[in-house]
Each structure stands twice: as C-alpha cells, then as structure tokens.
Amino acid sequence: MPKLSSQNLTPTHPKKTNRLCLVQSIFDLCSQGKLKEAINSLQLLAQRGIRLDSNTLAFLLEQCGSHRSLYYGKWVHLHLKLTGLKHPKTFLSNQLISMYFKCGDYKEAQKVFDKMPVRNVFSWNAILAGYAKSGMINYARRVFDRMPERDVVSWNTMVIGLAQSGFCEEAVGLYRRFRRLGIGYNEFSFAGILTACVRLKELGLSRQVHGQVLVVGFMSNLILSSSLVDAYAKCGWIDNAHKLFDEMPMKDVLSWTTLVSGYAKCGDIEIAHRLFDEMPLKNAVSWTALIGGYAWKGQGPRALELFTKMVKEGVKPDQFTFSSCLFACTSIASLKHGKQIHAHLIRTRFNPNTIVVSTLIDMYSKCGSLEASRRVFDCLGKNQDVVSWNTMIAALAQHGRGVEAIQLFEEMVRVGVNPNDITFVVIFTACSHSGLVNEGVGIFDSMSWNHGVVPGQEHYACLVDLLGRSGRFNEVIDLLEKMPCEPDGRVWYALLGACRIHGNLELGTKAAERLIELEPQSPSAYVVLSNIYAADGRWDDVAKVRHMMNKRQVRKEPAISWVEVKSKVHVFSVSDQVHPSKDEIYAALQQFMAQMENDANIV
Known part of the structure; x- marks a missing residue:
C-alpha cells in the first residue's frame, strides 16, 4: 500500500476553494459570451470581501474592450476603486488605458495615464497605440515625441499610424530613422511602410521594401506578401505582382483577392475573372473586387449579373458591394436595377454607411429621378454629413437646378456642416450649368475668407469653365495670369471646351497646344481642337491634327x-x-x- 505524504493529507482551505470557483465562473461566463453576468458577479465578490488578482481583472478589462462595452468597462474600473485599488499599479493602469481607447473614450484613457505614479514603456505604448488607432495622429505625434524611451513597438505603432492616416511621406521618413537606429525589428515593422508603398504607388520604394523583407526572411508572412502584391499592382506592375503571387508558398483569401483586385483595377477584367474562378475560397471582398472591376470597366450588366449570383450563393454583400452595384446601375442608367438594389437594402435591413447612401442618391439622380434622390437625402436627417450634402448638391447641378443647389449649399452652412473642397467643385458646376456666373464668382471669392478652403487647380478649372461658357474671355485671361500656380491640364481643358462653344479659335488653339504639351497621350485635346478647326472649315488643319494623333499613337476610346x-x-x-x-x-x-x-x- 503506498505511503501517504503529509502534503496529500492537508485539507484545502474552503475560502480559497470558494474564491477559485468564483474566479473560474467569471472565466466561464466570458467564454460563453455572457459579459453582463460576469460583471454582475463582481458585486457578490465585493460583498464577500474577495479581491480578484490582477490577471483576472486585466482579463475582464480586455473582455470589455473586445466587446466595445464602455458601460461594463467603467463598472470594472469602479470595482477597482471600491476594493482598494483607486490608484492601480502600472499593469492594471495599462489595461485600463487600452480598454478605454477600444471603447472610444480617449479622455478617460488620458486621465488614467496622467494619474499613473509610475509609467513604463508599455504605458507609453498603450496611450500611443490608442491615439494612433483612433486616427488622432496629432495626439499620437505629441505622445511619441514625449516618450522617455522607445522600443520597436513604439516605432512600429507610429509608422503604421502615420501611413494609415495618409501621412505617407512622413511615415517613410520615420521608418528610415527607425531602421538606422539598429534597435531591431519584427514583422510588424514592415506593415506601416508597405501601407505607405500601396498609397504612394512608388515603384522604387516598393522594390526596396521587397528586398528588405526578402533579406530578413519574412516573405512567408501572408500579410506582408499580400501587401507587396498590392503595392506592385497599384504601381502598374501587375506582371510582377502575379509573379510574386505565384512564388508565395501559401495563399489565403486575402492574397487571392489582392491579385484579382489588381487585375480588375488595371482594366484586365478577363484575367481577373479567371483568377476569381480559380480561387479555392471566396468571401464578400473577393466578389466585390470583381463586381467593382466590371462596374468601373463600363460593363454594368455583367457586374449586376455577378451580384445576383453572389446573393444566390449566400454570400452577404458589404458596403463596398452595394456601392459598386449602385455605380453599375448609374453607368447604364438602369433605374429598374437601382430600385431593386435599394429594395434589397431595405428588405435585408442592411445598415448602409454614408458612401452607400450617397451612391444611392447619385444613382437616382443620374437615372432621372431627382425626387427620389431628395427623399433619400431627407431620410438621413441628422446623419447628413458633408459627403451626402455634396452628392445632393451635385444631383441638383446635373438637373440644371442651380438656384436650388445654391440654396441647399447655404442651408448646409447654416446647419453647421463645413463645406470641403469637393463642395465648391459641385456648387461651381451647378452655377456653370445654370448660367449663374456672378453667383459662382461670389462663392469663389468667399472660399478662403468664409470657409477656410484654399482654391486648387480644380476650382480654378471650374471658374474658367463658368466664365468661359458665358463668353467672358477677358476675365478668364486675367484669372490665368493671377493664378498662384501654373495651370494644369484641367484648367486648359476647361478653357478649350469654352472656346469650342464660342468658336474662339485663337485662344482655343493656345489652350489645346498647352494641353497637348502637358498630356501628350490624352485624346481629348486633339479631338476638341480638331472639332474647332472643322467648325471653322479648316480641313487641312483637321488632317494635321489627325496625322499627329496617328504619329503619336493616341487612340480615342470608343463611345x-x-x-x-x-x-x-x-x-x-x-x-x-x-x-x-x-x-x-x-x-x-x-x-x-x-x-x-x-x-x-x-x-
């Protein structure tokens, strides 16, 4: 008979056993998705005088953050204060900061950080990551600059945050500083710089990063490999993207979708469709990439056929899917199909974002139903943002309702929605289509003073179009001379179009010559110049323009x-x-x- 040690005979303390059972019950409730019940049990623990250990409390805070439940997160924070942890130690304070940021309350997160008696690098990284992931990049910059110590995570977080917020040049500069420090790196160190590569579409930079990823042996990372495929595709090197894709030892839905999207956006929709058919697994993003490719290629009917097939196969469309399908309806002016998609949104109780709603407004407008556009816009109520206002103003402009467009613009300003650069483009278009020249000039003059929007090339192009259509060419010439920057192709094309309307051969020739100089492969200038010569009966000059197009291999896209x-x-x-x-x-x-x-x- 085996001997029993004294340790085996020692009874388990009932209070300790009870505490362990309660803690385990909290873990069990959280694993079952019953966060409310788990948080409610904290009151029972407090009544029994049982204090949870730091790891369990950190787990609860993490669960609140994952569920984006600020209400229950604050309950856990209150429990800490009631159980003698009004000023929790560094570990729990870090968890509180992360929880508050995940739940969208950056002010409470900052309060916790400010009250910490002792902070470590994890504390600084938590507040930095919170601001960066929330898109509050200026706050993140200030935190980064104040950090007494930075590790690899700090640098990675800042580079990724800058790249995702659109500050790609700054992200590249910071990445180079980081690599020169020689403090090490990990797979996340390349995530930010690859995001910058994709957005900047710089081939040279993409190739450099590709070389670095290859040298350090991270090519097996699916996310990095897929990002490189995306970067090459965005730079127009679709063959290199395909070659890199073929070399990948493992491929997931993301990598397949990246290549399908690359070919679709490059206009090679046949190869995109063939790759799509070869995909072992497809998701909503894969379907949307192909549907969007057909829509932007001008093959609306094919895009809508794919959408029907996608729904039949039980794949749930996302926001981008509906946006692409509505654009496809717009491209073929199919009000019937647009209504069907709108009905599908209502029937499935889909909650569309602003982009989808704005695309819906645009679809109804371009399919001839301005009244339906206005009804959709009015249904937004307090959710009307600058994008939806811009779309509705543009709809009125397309239908020649310039006075109503200006009234809507004034209402937009009155309710406190700040106009952006696109707002002014659409309002100038409305004025141009309705012959409201003086009104348009007045709004242009108020851009900087009243709304803080500095006029860009597109705004000057709109003003040239507005003045040119009314035959006020002296004012156009004066405007061109006073522009703070050299006019680009948009400005010269606007002038060229106005010259064609009024038969201004001299100024039209000058505009065409400058446009051809800036955009030698664009057929627009050649075609409009040819039409101006033809209207004046100068057939020899028409022949010369056609000859120039043939010599330079400029081809006009067939209508x-x-x-x-x-x-x-x-x-x-x-x-x-x-x-x-x-x-x-x-x-x-x-x-x-x-x-x-x-x-x-x-x-």
Whole structure:
C-alpha cells in the first residue's frame, strides 16, 4: 500500500476553494459570451470581501474592450476603486488605458495615464497605440515625441499610424530613422511602410521594401506578401505582382483577392475573372473586387449579373458591394436595377454607411429621378454629413437646378456642416450649368475668407469653365495670369471646351497646344481642337491634327450606348459587329434612314 505524504493529507482551505470557483465562473461566463453576468458577479465578490488578482481583472478589462462595452468597462474600473485599488499599479493602469481607447473614450484613457505614479514603456505604448488607432495622429505625434524611451513597438505603432492616416511621406521618413537606429525589428515593422508603398504607388520604394523583407526572411508572412502584391499592382506592375503571387508558398483569401483586385483595377477584367474562378475560397471582398472591376470597366450588366449570383450563393454583400452595384446601375442608367438594389437594402435591413447612401442618391439622380434622390437625402436627417450634402448638391447641378443647389449649399452652412473642397467643385458646376456666373464668382471669392478652403487647380478649372461658357474671355485671361500656380491640364481643358462653344479659335488653339504639351497621350485635346478647326472649315488643319494623333499613337476610346429591352441591357459601340442581333438592327436602321430621306423629300 503506498505511503501517504503529509502534503496529500492537508485539507484545502474552503475560502480559497470558494474564491477559485468564483474566479473560474467569471472565466466561464466570458467564454460563453455572457459579459453582463460576469460583471454582475463582481458585486457578490465585493460583498464577500474577495479581491480578484490582477490577471483576472486585466482579463475582464480586455473582455470589455473586445466587446466595445464602455458601460461594463467603467463598472470594472469602479470595482477597482471600491476594493482598494483607486490608484492601480502600472499593469492594471495599462489595461485600463487600452480598454478605454477600444471603447472610444480617449479622455478617460488620458486621465488614467496622467494619474499613473509610475509609467513604463508599455504605458507609453498603450496611450500611443490608442491615439494612433483612433486616427488622432496629432495626439499620437505629441505622445511619441514625449516618450522617455522607445522600443520597436513604439516605432512600429507610429509608422503604421502615420501611413494609415495618409501621412505617407512622413511615415517613410520615420521608418528610415527607425531602421538606422539598429534597435531591431519584427514583422510588424514592415506593415506601416508597405501601407505607405500601396498609397504612394512608388515603384522604387516598393522594390526596396521587397528586398528588405526578402533579406530578413519574412516573405512567408501572408500579410506582408499580400501587401507587396498590392503595392506592385497599384504601381502598374501587375506582371510582377502575379509573379510574386505565384512564388508565395501559401495563399489565403486575402492574397487571392489582392491579385484579382489588381487585375480588375488595371482594366484586365478577363484575367481577373479567371483568377476569381480559380480561387479555392471566396468571401464578400473577393466578389466585390470583381463586381467593382466590371462596374468601373463600363460593363454594368455583367457586374449586376455577378451580384445576383453572389446573393444566390449566400454570400452577404458589404458596403463596398452595394456601392459598386449602385455605380453599375448609374453607368447604364438602369433605374429598374437601382430600385431593386435599394429594395434589397431595405428588405435585408442592411445598415448602409454614408458612401452607400450617397451612391444611392447619385444613382437616382443620374437615372432621372431627382425626387427620389431628395427623399433619400431627407431620410438621413441628422446623419447628413458633408459627403451626402455634396452628392445632393451635385444631383441638383446635373438637373440644371442651380438656384436650388445654391440654396441647399447655404442651408448646409447654416446647419453647421463645413463645406470641403469637393463642395465648391459641385456648387461651381451647378452655377456653370445654370448660367449663374456672378453667383459662382461670389462663392469663389468667399472660399478662403468664409470657409477656410484654399482654391486648387480644380476650382480654378471650374471658374474658367463658368466664365468661359458665358463668353467672358477677358476675365478668364486675367484669372490665368493671377493664378498662384501654373495651370494644369484641367484648367486648359476647361478653357478649350469654352472656346469650342464660342468658336474662339485663337485662344482655343493656345489652350489645346498647352494641353497637348502637358498630356501628350490624352485624346481629348486633339479631338476638341480638331472639332474647332472643322467648325471653322479648316480641313487641312483637321488632317494635321489627325496625322499627329496617328504619329503619336493616341487612340480615342470608343463611345458606347445602351438600351434596356425586356429587363436586359444591350450595349453598343460605333460600327458594332459583335451584337448577336446586329443583322436585324442594321436592317431596321436602313429602313429608318430610307423613311427619313422620303420624309425630307416630301418637305
């Protein structure tokens, strides 16, 4: 019979056993998703005089942060104060900071940080990451500059924060400073710089980072490899992106989707679709990448077919899916399909973001239903932001309702929504389409003084268009001379269009020459200049322009038109020879032409 040691005979303390059971019950409740019940049990513990250890309290704070539950997070904080931890030690204070930031209360997080008697590098990193992830990059900068000690995490957080907030050049500079320090690195050290590569679309920088990732042996990291594929695709090196994709030892949905999106955005929709079909697994992002590719390629019917197939296969569309599909409806002016997608949003109780709602407003407007656009806009109520206001003003502009557009702009300012640079572009467009020249000039003059928006090239282009359409070319010339910067292609194209309307050959020729100099491969200037010469009967000059286009291999994109027959959209191009009913269509056209000639002879 085995001997029993004295340790085996020692009874377990009942209070300790009870405490362990209570702590375990908290873990069990959290694992079952019952955060409310877990937090409610804290009151029972306090009544029994049981104090939880720091690890358990940190776990509860982490759960509150993960659930974005500020209410229960504050309950845990209150429990700390009631149980003698009014000034918790550094470890728990760090957890409190993280919890408050995750729940969106940066002020409470800052209060906890400020009251800490002792801070370590983890404390500084917690407050830095909180501000950076919240998009409060100026606060993050100040924290970073004040840090007495920085580790790899600190540098990574700041580089990623800058890149994600759009300060890509600054992110690149900071990354270079970090690498020169030689304090080490990890896989996250390359995440921020790759985000900057994708946004800046700089091929040289992308290749340098690719080399660094390759040298340190992190190419097996799926996120880094996919980011490199994305960077090459965004830089226009889609073949290199595909080669890198083929070399990846493992591929997930993200890497497949990145390449599909790359080909779709480069316009090679056939390869994008073939890759999509080869994907072992697909998600909503994959479907949206292909749907968006077809929509932006001008193949709206194909995009809508894919959306129907996506829904039938049980894949839930996301915000970007609906935005792309509504854009597809707009591109083919299909009000019927747009209404169906709107109905799907309502039927599935989908909560659209501002971009989707604005795309919905734009779709109704461009499909001819301005009243429906206004109803959607009005339904937003207090949720109307600058994007939705801009879209509604643009809708009024497209329908020639310039006076109403100005009234809506004034209402927007009156309710406290600050106009941005896009607001002024759409309001100038409204004035131009409605001939409200003096009103548009007045708003232009108020941009900087009243609204703090400095006019850019696009605003000057709008003003040139506004003045030029009304034939006020002397004021246009004066404006061009007083511009604080050299006019770009948009400004010269606006002037060229105005010259075509009024037959101003001299100024139009000058504008075309400058536009061709700036954008030699853009067909717009050649076509408009050719039309100006043709209107003046200068056929030799028309021939010279055509010859110049051929010599420089400038090709004009063929225009397309469409018609919806029996719920199917038919797309046509000039001299179309691919439509299955082309013989019947051309026969009908011949009949119409013959009838028109007969009618003309009778008159």
